[in-house]
Each structure stands twice: as C-alpha cells, then as structure tokens.
Amino acid sequence: DAGVTQSPTHLIKTRGQHVTLRCSPISGHKSVSWYQQVLGQGPQFIFQYYEKEERGRGNFPDRFSARQFPNYSSELNVNALLLGDSALYLCASRPGLAGQETQYFGPGTRLLVL
C-alpha cells in the first residue's frame, strides 16, 4: 500500500514569492496535518484538516493557509515567503480523530527560500 506522498520533493523560491505544497494521504485516511521542521529542530504543527474542515492551527502567521479536497488530499500555501520559511514541510495522515490512531508521515518537501 502506498504511504503518504508529497510533492514536490524539493523546491527553491525567492523572498516574496508564493508556494503550494501538495499531500496525498494514505488511502482511507481522512485527517491530514502539516508540520514545518527547520534544521536541528523537531517538527512544528501548522494545521490539521479533517473532512475538509480545519480542526487545528498552530502558531503560524496568516501567510500560511491550507485546504483539504473531497478526495482528502491537501495543499499547504505560503505567501510572501521569508528566508525563515526555509524548512522541511511534512504532511501526516491518520484515519480519523480517535485517540488511539497512529499518525503516519510523508517524506516531506524541502523548501529553500533565497
């Protein structure tokens, strides 16, 4: 079975540009979360979506937005890119919202902002 997939794998942008990252969850998973991981730190929670609704938001500016589609795939959008947005962006999926469910991560998208 395919795991969580993300695209693109790598991306280079310049300051002020906009970026869209994509995620396809494991088949049957309805919950998708996004994380940012800067070098040397643990992943930081950005968003969670479930059944196309935002169910959680981390401490990130409004430049960050996301959405989930009817097929449960998701996009993360970042506007007005800053140098500090350079990071590994991770997507994770789980079946639903039950407490004992395991969350599975994708390989990530490496974003470099110049």
Added chain:
Amino acid sequence: LAKTTQPISMDSYEGQEVNITCSHNNIATNDYITWYQQFPSQGPRFIIQGYKTKVTNEVASLFIPADRKSSTLSLPRVSLSDTAVYYCLVGDLSGGGYQKVTFGIGTKLQVIP
C-alpha cells in the same frame, strides 16, 4: 499540552539494548505517548504508542509507569541503521477538539560499531 524532556543525545554500541527515557510530568488523562524515529531529510517514522503499562511490537517496547509521568523506549540489540533522532510525543489525539502534537528536539542516538 504536556511538555516532554528527553536526553539530547546518546551513544550505544552495536548489539546493545538502548533505553531512552522521556519525562512528561504534566501528562493529562486523555494523552497518549508516541515515539517516532527520524533519519536526516526524511519524515518521522512511527515506532510505538501506548497509554499505560507496557506495549511491545516487532521493533521496540514502551514502558509506562503507573503515574504516567515518564516513559521509556527500549530498542533491543541496536544496529548501525538505528542511528537516528527519536522523538517522544505526548498529546490528546482524540477528536473532541483539535489535534496538536508537539515535538521536542528529540534524542539523537548514535550507534557505534
């Protein structure tokens, strides 16, 4: 959210058992304890999850004392390929509100030949 504290780094020789302890003094009733492994430039990989007592799977064991204020990940007979960062997460994964799982810095395990 319960804050976690774990050692920043550990070294171990191949073939040894490795125990990584995580402290989470403020763990709440609905919180689960989850451990992930991460290699450089890859997404975290789920290792094991538990709520209380002991959980064992094909790769690790998780020991949780009765007060649940700490947990210990046990990796039997580590190999060089176990060199990675290990994260302890504590959080309410239920769907009553929103899910917000907080990662710390993790423990960098270096396995030595």
